[in-house]
Amino acid sequence: MPAPDPQDPARCCSYRAVQKRLPILSWLPRYSLAWLQLDLIAGATVGLTVVPQALAYAEVAGLPVQYGLYSSFMGCFVYCFLGTAKDVTLGPTAIMSLLVSSYAFHDPVYAVLLAFLSGCIQLAMGLLRLGFLLDFISCPVIKGFTSAASITISFNQVKNILGLQGIPRQFFLQVYQTLRRIGETRAGDAILGLACLVALTGLGAMKSRLPRAPSVELLSTRVSYRIVWISATARNALVVLFAGLVAYSFQVMGSQPFTLTGKIPQGLPAFQLPLFSEVAPNSTVPFSRMVQDMGDGLAVVPLMGLLETIAIGKAFASQNDYRIDPNQELLAMGVTNVLGSFVSSYPVTGSFGRTAVNAQTGACTPAGGLVTGALVLLSLAYLTSFFYYIPKAALAAVIICAVLPMFDAGIFRTLWRVKRLDLVPLCVTFLLCFWEIQYGIVAGVLVSGVLLLYPIARPPIKVSDRGELLVQPGSSLHFPAIEYLRDTVCGRALAAASSPCSVILDCRHVSSIDYTVVVGLADVLRELRKRGLSLTFRGLQDDVLQALLSAGLEEFQHFTSWQEAEQCGEAEPGSSWALLFPCAERSPLATGCIQ
């Protein structure tokens, strides 16, 4: 595509629009060799992580192991073109695999169809621009999610470092079983895992202390700087490769002290439409029946995918100081799942662990995904024997070092200082995420929503009783507040010492009301009238007055602000009730009232 002419606004605009839909266009022209180097290392490191993870997650999903690899490459390619976050990598994840296992009945035909349908739903959401839903995930929820996820994902890898088999997935059971069976630790795995952890921590510390460029210009200094820089940046890939070599040497020598990734079935998946009905030897399950079987999975799977990708994208965007476009992320995810279903992928989403590895290795653009995807394809086609020797303990060390820094202990102290109420969604999210990640996020979002809605449901209402009962809501009235207002007005009116009295509702702070409030006010009017009390409205703004008038309330009495102003010209400034009481002393049925 030729470079756009910046003088031509129409072309510029349309180029902008294309760029918005194809984010690769905004970074590809600026692509540099330095970026390439970092992206290559990051892509390769993620690739070395994703292969064994994919095999493990396919087992969680209850599918043959190769389906994990089939699901691991399309997201990398698509995201390179359509993604707006440099760190996010799409692929199979623990949560999504679990969901697939419950909605696809361990049947690849169902799993692939679920990917196709979820992709279509996500595409539709992206085109309908529903990405604004992201705005309702607050910082404390994201912090709670990332902190809890870093602990659970790290602990999930401890079993690999200890070489323990058959540890359950649920966090609390995992902790219990891991501690109970710690005596069964395999020495080889533990030593290798700890060595990798130490190496990774050391190289990481070295990287953070490394000056930006060597201050002296000697060739030897520059070369050694280069070596240190590369080994610090590529530490994940180096550690995995080195551990693989060690394992291979042991294998050659005839003994194997490590738990290895093991055999991977070879061969690329066919590129074909997903099956829309299942043909079994005895019977055929039609499309409608399959959709019915998947049931609410068709809502849960795409929504959890959205939630996970966007929560992760937002977390890394905030950490690495860039911004994501949620609608574009939705499109990228939708396209990935739809195209993925053509290569027998099950539903995928943003992976927290691999995104952390990617970010921490220093990815500059999503181009690293091409390397990751190519590695997965290569491994499927030829390299399964190569990945055979990767010790699980080394991969576990990589994942732990990637996710553990995401734990932010300081956030609790910060929120205590800045806004204590925000500790509630933080703690709810944090604690529930140990039970199930999705419950934690949903509960956190709901709690934040309740904190937002509380002031709407219980607006401040000032009541003063000086002969007449004066009720002044402190903000606009919306439907969740009307029962509360009704209780306040009727309760106070009936309990007032000087009853029977008249009630004045001062609506100066009420800039809008809705139909439920109008109905509720009509009820209040009727209830008070039954007990011989009158209700007069004061300080009505135009919109509110119009709504009340058009509802045709019986015995609706009000002062317009113009009349009030005229009648109350003698009000003393300084008294907060000054504008009201001179009027309140007249009868509400005086000439100033419109009935």
Added chain:
Amino acid sequence: MPAPDPQDPARCCSYRAVQKRLPILSWLPRYSLAWLQLDLIAGATVGLTVVPQALAYAEVAGLPVQYGLYSSFMGCFVYCFLGTAKDVTLGPTAIMSLLVSSYAFHDPVYAVLLAFLSGCIQLAMGLLRLGFLLDFISCPVIKGFTSAASITISFNQVKNILGLQGIPRQFFLQVYQTLRRIGETRAGDAILGLACLVALTGLGAMKSRLPRAPSVELLSTRVSYRIVWISATARNALVVLFAGLVAYSFQVMGSQPFTLTGKIPQGLPAFQLPLFSEVAPNSTVPFSRMVQDMGDGLAVVPLMGLLETIAIGKAFASQNDYRIDPNQELLAMGVTNVLGSFVSSYPVTGSFGRTAVNAQTGACTPAGGLVTGALVLLSLAYLTSFFYYIPKAALAAVIICAVLPMFDAGIFRTLWRVKRLDLVPLCVTFLLCFWEIQYGIVAGVLVSGVLLLYPIARPPIKVSDRGELLVQPGSSLHFPAIEYLRDTVCGRALAAASSPCSVILDCRHVSSIDYTVVVGLADVLRELRKRGLSLTFRGLQDDVLQALLSAGLEEFQHFTSWQEAEQCGEAEPGSSWALLFPCAERSPLATGCIQ
């Protein structure tokens, strides 16, 4: 219980508390013969309606038909003591039966355990006073729900009037199948059904035109007034009885042109604890496994029960001008389900159709439930042969005449006049209720919630560019608004003609912020600084200033309101920016700023 002494406040208070928990105490002392008469008629009418409905709903739930009757009496007895709405009757409903069919696997042991557990959850919600959730169901949602339900429930009975069998439950399929098979109409059912409809409509119209008491004092006039009044009030029971007699006569004569209710298995259920595990001949399913099998049914069933009962209660409370206590309703429903599970009931909730029959027959208190419950028990013990002859078409006519007046066509016009935005939740609820009632209510509540949250997510932001960019949010800032504020500030600052300029954020209307907003403002500060722009805060209220200071933002510049007031003493009143611009013309790094 002796009458409380009103002079003793302690006793009075405790009596009040007991009265709140046992609402029967507030109406029983005032109970009169006139009420008894109406309650007897209403209770009997509902009883004649519930028996055949219970049998039909048990089939919907996939349980043996007697389980419908087992579920129909406990709610009537419990609600008489604990209920706060005079019209509501608890029992098996179409929606709940459908939910039970999907969560209880057509197994009575599961269904009864589900009732027990749902009851416990509802009791807990009542004791935790979660009834305030009711505040979030707005008037348009309730109107949409009742209008749609009146149409679907009426149409659901058309098949009985036409004598059609095997019509599906889903509304659209039902309409399609009913129209397609209208040729199969059974003449007997159709004639009887239409006759019942005409009779019910005529008697109903007579009732509404009847004067409150006869104006002449002649005995014959009074007697004939009494006869007309009773037949108009008891029209539902009369029509059902009369139709039953007609059907019986035909049966005696050896032919039967009507579809009858048919045979009901006889005998009362045992009073026993629900089974907490299922013992099959070959294997035992333990409690934990049963709970796991029911899964999210344990959330959906109690919540839908709450939603249905409270939506119905609120609808009839508003129509008949009384108020319900949602927490007490929750307790009543919880106790009903727990005690119901002791008599082999499946989960029950408020029934829209029978509540409408009850209200329209003229129930004065929940005492009619005793009659309904007794009728169900009698019918189980002895009267199954009596109910055998009730023609389904007559029952259908009763239900149609009860629910059709709940359709409120005027609400659309009213909302158009009073508040057009409220048409959105109304239409969403109304239309989706034709698909599935529960989806309609949930979607309506969500849409109302979005309308409430929209002003929070997109607060009014006034931007003016006079040398410096002045940004003034019109309300408090909460987390959903921060992306929008960031886009506005950064977008306008970079696009401003006079760039590079400085940006002033006027926070005079911001009375509170949360942690996400603080983080977002720190991002804005950093983003602007990168581009050589400064950001200064003005008019910060104390809480907001405290939050920003304790977050330790880098390069945080602000004026306190005291300093502004001193510096801006010369402001001309009348100009909305008056207080700001005299300050804005100084450098934000002048002595007035605290850094």
